[in-house]
Amino acid sequence: MGRLLTVNGVSYRWSLRGRHDGPEGTSWRLLTVVWAEATRQVLHVRVRHDDPWLHVSDGDMSGLVTRDVGPGLVARVVEMAWGVGWAPMKRGPTLTFVLEDDARLVPVGPTGAR
Secondary structure, X not given: OOEEXXXXXXXXXXXXXXXXXXXXXXXXXXXXXXEOOOOOOOEEEEEEOOOHHHHOOOOOOOOOOOOOOOHHHHHHHHHHHHHOOOOOOOOOOOXXXXXXXXXXXXXXXXXXXX
């Protein structure tokens, strides 16, 4: 699965999957991160990424969110996920979050349905 990344001496594999439509013309991509040694507790993070080409005709590009999802952002997400209870080396349910402002993970599911 995906690309290899080392954060604080621990290796992870990560991948980014296609675009999913959200409310009001927004869209997001799904970032998946797992411990490189074995797949235990999986981390899914919805990363907002609007496609500007879909809004060219309406002429309003304000409010669009585009970002480069690369190793730097993924490393920050890994560090944030550890801080909110992700345990990639243990077996457990998949944790799903939404990345907001590249600085905060908001849970999706029973404790933070969106």
